[in-house]
Amino acid sequence: MLSIKRQLERDLVAGMQQLVIDGVLQAVPSNVALSYCKEVAHGDFAATVALQVAKLEKKNPRDIALALQRVIGNANGLLSKTEIAGPGYLNLFVANAPWHGVLRNALLQGTDFLQSDCGAGEKVLLEYVSANPTGPLHVAHGRGAVIGDVLARLMHTAGYDVHREYYINDLGNQTDVMARSVYLRYRELLGHAFEAPEEFYPGEYVTDIAKTVLDEYGDRYENEPESIWLEPMRQRGLALMMDRIRADLAAFNVSFDAFMSERELTDAMDLPKFVEALEASGHIYVEDGKKWFRSTDFGDDKDRVVIRDDGRATYFAADLAYHHQKLQRGFHRLIDVWGADHGGYVTRVRAGLVALGHADNALDVILVQMVSLVRGGEAVRMGKRLGTAVWLRDVIDEAGADATRYFFAMRRAESQMEFDIELATKKSIDNPVYYAQMGHARLCAIARRAASSGYENVDLKTADLSLLTLPEEIDLIRQMDKSKDVIAEAAAAHETHLVVHYLQEMIAQFHSYYTKYKNTERVISDNRETTIARLALCEGLRCIFAGLLELLGVAAPTEMHLEESDKP
RNA sequence: GCGUCCGUAGCUCAGUUGGAUAGAGCGCCGGGCUUCGAACCCGUAGGUCGCAGGUUCAAUUCCUGCCGGGCGCACCA
Known part of the structure; x- marks a missing residue:
């Protein structure tokens, strides 16, 4: 059932079409819309279309409004009154019965x-959070989670066919750092001297994981070389971290239809073959032993490496392959919710998709701006590197999922927001x-x-x-x-x-x-x-x-x- | 420097694809509970919509140039 406004807009378009048939107007513009009246004396809705087309039609806007008023009549009983006002507004007064x-x-x-049914069943894939499993979710992830989760609910209600995914970056250098961090803590728990290297995750959560690993494996890896322990430390570390992330998401009432592993996807989809497909598009060249994607053909600042000189694919290549695969799965539209710090990445992914033959509007990216945390008016310092990030879980425990979600959903994604945890906590x-x-x-x-x-x-x-x-x-x-x-x-x-x-x-x-x-x-x-x-x-x-x-x-x-x- | 987001009341923010007198919450000041929940409501004060041009019947909204702030500018994810 359409809203009264939509019904009247439909009648308005029909009225315009009638005027075209009658020879009063030349054409009906595509964007005929009513607006709500701020002033009750002006009625319920105002049509400004007479003003909009007056110039094109070379007619007095009031004359057009008058003609429109005549053909609309009472709009099948919806209207109690219509009025022409100002330079050419057509004001509509809705009767009480339709409201009842x-x-x-x-x-x-x-x-x-x-x-x-505004979405008309369009198949949409919404990807959000996708935080690296190298640390727990922090506040900024929470904002993206809420934007994504609420948007999924809204789109479902508005008639879109929405599928929600979390992309797990369980491959690459960062996971090595994670594995080594866990191992160092593991040895520390076994009584070895501890010294943090430059590349290291300092958070307490690493020690939590190390404890679990110690419980599971005992001292089996205590004196083994890295080649032996790196893989088990990585796998258990990432898995335990994802368990914690999933638990945090559940506590935050955020859900997904699927968690997609970069590692599994890469294995399954045959990345070299994907790169071949990209090469077939004619936008790949080789230089310094690396394969480059000429993204500058599509407005990017510089070309991007897809295959390193040691033959490994870059993160970009894998991510592009994932997005390509999403579209091949039959989704017409992709929406990604990213942190603002990934803003520079949008052009190259879109460039890759266009090179692969997809529409340039196949991917929409919502860049969620930063959250600055405040406690009672005073800024809370945060730094992931320093291990002083504020974990989402702590915020949920303090302020509650309801208040935290409400605050995040309340602000436009593209504006930076201040989140006052003391205010959110107040009852x-x-x-x-x-x-x-x-x-x-x-x-x-x-x-x-x-x-x-x-x-x-x-x-x-x-x-x-x-x-x-x-x-x-x-x-x-x-x-x-x-x-x-x-x-x-x-x-x-x-x-x-x-x-x-x-x-x-x-x-x-x-x-x-x-x-x-x-x-x-x-x-x-x-x-x-x-x-x-x-x-x-x-x-x-x-x-x-x-x-x-x-x-x-x-x-x-x-x-x-x-x-x-x-x-x- | 280039790209991108933001700049609206003391503070936090809205402003319906350009429309009639720019709004809300908090804060300030002043009112309202014998009766359905006063965790509420009503009212006053508070604005060169960052600045300057341009487009138009009409600009907070669109275009250009400045000013100020955030983020990014990796073969890291």
Whole structure:
């Protein structure tokens, strides 16, 4: 079911087409869209299309708006009134009955009300987190995880066929460093003197892994050469690290359909053969014993090595092969969520895909900007090299997954954000996540009160909704009508924060309505039919709040309690 | 230097593919609970939308040039 706005846009296009047939207009522009009116006096929606086409049509915009007004009429009963305003706006006033119909649908459909088929079943592969298994997830990974996870949920609801993957970089030099770090700690645990080399992971987690390895293998590798212990240390180290990463993701309510191992992929897909395919494209040349990809043909700053002089493939070659393989698996669109520090990498991957014959828009990359951690206004120093990174797990333990997710989803990916862990931890009004959850809990409290006041077996789906006539009640339904469009737009634009702001706005509107009438037109009143209608409104709102919180991966509590000390 | 992201209220941030008087939260100040949850609501103050040009009926939004900040510029991932 389309939103009222979408229905009217459809009518508007039909009206324009009619005017073309009638010879009034030359053509219908492709981007006919309504906008919401900020001013209630202007109506519900405004069409600016007359202004847009006036120049091209060489006509007075008001005349075009007048013609449009005539052919649209009342839009099959949706409209109560239309007006021409200003230089050529066509303002549309929606009748009450269609709004009541929107609420009826919400009640009948529940959380499904949020669904749309905007994505038309497009097969999308969303890759996110993909953190190296050489250390635990830190805060910045958390932001990418939330952006990816929420986006996957949004796109699913908006009708895309989404598949989520985590790419494990379990190959390459960094894994050697990891293996050696684990081995050094392993020997340390066996009583050997410990000295950290230059290339070394200093975190405590390495010692944790070494302890497990010691439990499993005993002193078997104590005095063996590296050629003997390197492989087992690498394999166990990476596996144990991935176990920890998976556990952190689970605690963060972030999930994947598949974890793809670079090592396994490389073995399975025959990298030399892949490079041959790249060579066939004519963009490979040999220099200094290395094979180079001429990515400068596609706008890159410099050409990139794919095969080193010792015959090993570079990380880039393997990653490009992985992306190529994703597209060969039948996904039409790839979305990667990367940290901003990988921004320079986008051009070369896209270049590689184009060289392999894929569309240049096959890959979308969301570059998630840095998170600067603040505690009560003071910057927290972080450095992965120094081992002073702030682990995501510690943040979740302190602030909770709900608050942390909410904060990360709340900001646009491309702007740097400040994450105040003290604020996220507060169980108070400063903390936006409690405001959102409170809205849901309050609606549940009203339902509980109603159930104990003689409304326990009422079927709200059949309520007489025409009794909802207060302007704030219609406004709330109007707001509800936006929900699926907001989700679809956020999904298409890859912007999770739109959903959070929308949720915040709708909850504020509900609190305002509730407070305004708490001493007059109460939800639960002496009038049984009006009470049922208002309970239906509350239930419709509750469904949408719950659905939106679910999309954010945040709990929708039915009741909340403040600690005595947290009260103002 | 080149590429890229950002610059909007004291602070943290929105601003619907260019639209009518630029918004929210926090903070400040002032109000509102005998009754459905005051973890809430209402109001006041606070802005040269970084600067300067340009495009247009209309620019916070698009283009160009500056200024300021983040990130990147590996045969590391």
